[in-house]
Amino acid sequence: MTSRRDTAELLAELAEAPGVPGAEDAVRQVMRRHLAPVADLEQDHLGSLIARRRGDADRPRVLLAAHMDEVGFMVRRITEEGFLKFQPLGGWWGQVLLAQRVVVHTRRGPILGVIGSKPPHLLPPEERKKPVELKDMFIDIGASSRQQAEAWGVRPGDPVVPHGPFTRLHDPDLVLAKALDDRVGCAVVVRVLEELAGTRHPNTVYGVATVHEEVARTGGGARTAAFAVDPDVAVAVDVGIAGDMPGVTPDEAQSRLGRGPTVLLYDSSMVPHRRLRDLVADTAEAEGIPYQFDMMPGGATDAGFFHVHGRGVPAVVIGPPARYVHSHGAIVHLGDVENTVRLLVALVHRLDAATVEGLRRG
Structure with missing residues (x-):
């Protein structure tokens, strides 16, 4: 296994890269650089990166997928006064947005801004008690007019990324950053393929970094990646929702x-x-790897599209839990990232042809 410091450095590189839905290029470049030494690479027509690690047999094909995109925004229009109205990309809760910094990625380079709204001093008392709606927010980049903002390179459709620098907290096992949903999964996919590079495994593993997960109601990169890989087993490597905080x-x-x-x-x-889920639990227990069960009735992952590919693909969701997802600053534990890698490597070694056939017909 690589060191925790190496894991933190990889995660920092991935989290710092900008990559809202439809603009995942910088994240894909990081993934490509790290995966090229250990796998054969190709790219589908939407931009998902597919890394193939050949084992002892072409099948079963094991798909390990994490999404590259992060929740963010798109410039909707520029007001005559130079402020930017925006379209959310992904599930945002308005109360986490006001006074947060963002970066507008224009054709002439990045521009820092801040999300604003009408000051509370100007609101009647009853209005101060109500959450500000997203439609009433705007991005202030310091422009004095629409013409000036346009001269700086801003135009409708430009991606807007949360500004949340990667930071190791006082407990260095805890990291704080934007985009940990799902750059954590991307880091896990890289580390699993690196670990498999030094071993034999009875299958072919596809590490896939998908696009458009945060906005795709019809599948996006998950659907096209499943078509390209045609997997026999699929794991969506995505964050869980940590409940260890007040009020939960x-x-x-x-x-x-x-x-x-x-x-x-x-x-x-x-x-x-169910049988794949049980195999995951049995593998963790046999290897002495801690794991947790949970549910997420208010959210979905790429696995929801993998499991209905073709005649059906056994699929499951595994990943480190995270606090404060879909915000400018989520928190994960590096030990959970490493144990996710350990669990997936051990699972891959168990997914031979007979085991996968048993999952399908057991």
Whole structure:
């Protein structure tokens, strides 16, 4: 296994890269650079990166997929006064946005801005108690007019990325950053293929970095990647929702930072394959790897599209839990990232032809 410092450096590089849906280029470049030494690479027509690691047999084909895109925004229009109205990309809760910094990526380079709204001093008392709606927010980049903003290179459709620098907290095992949903999964995919490079495995593994997960109601990169790979087993490597914070009950979220990867029992897009889920749990217990079960009825992952590919693909969701996803600063535990890598490497070694056939017909 690589060191925790190496894992943190890889995660920092991935998290710092800008990559809202439809503009994942910088993330893909990082993934390509790290995966090229250990796998054969190709790219589908939407931009998902597909890394193939050949084992002892072409099949079964094991798909390990993480999405590159992060929640962000798109410039909708420029006001005559030079402010930017924006379209959210992905699921944002308005209360986490006001006064947060963002970066507008224009054809002439990045421009820093801040999300603003009408000051509370100008609101009547009853209005101050209400959350500000996204439609009433804007981005202030310091331009004095629409013409000046346009001269700086801003135009409708430009991607806007949260500004949330990667930081190791006072406990260095905890990291804070934007985009950990799902650059954590991207880091895990890289590390798993690196670990497999030094071993034999009874299958072919595809590490895929998908596009458009945060906005795709019809599949996006998950659907095109499944078509390109035609997997026999699929794992969506995505963050769970950590519930170890004030106000969250175990019935809402059970996962805790530092207690291993989360294995989802249910999300809004699918019920994971029961026999594959049991194999994951049995593998973790046999290898002494801590893990957690949880549910995510208010969210979905790429696995919801993988499991209905072709005649059906056994699929499951595994990943480190994270606090404060879909914000400018999420928190994950590096030990959970490493244990997710350990679990997936051990799982891959168990997925031979007979085992996969048993998953399908057992």
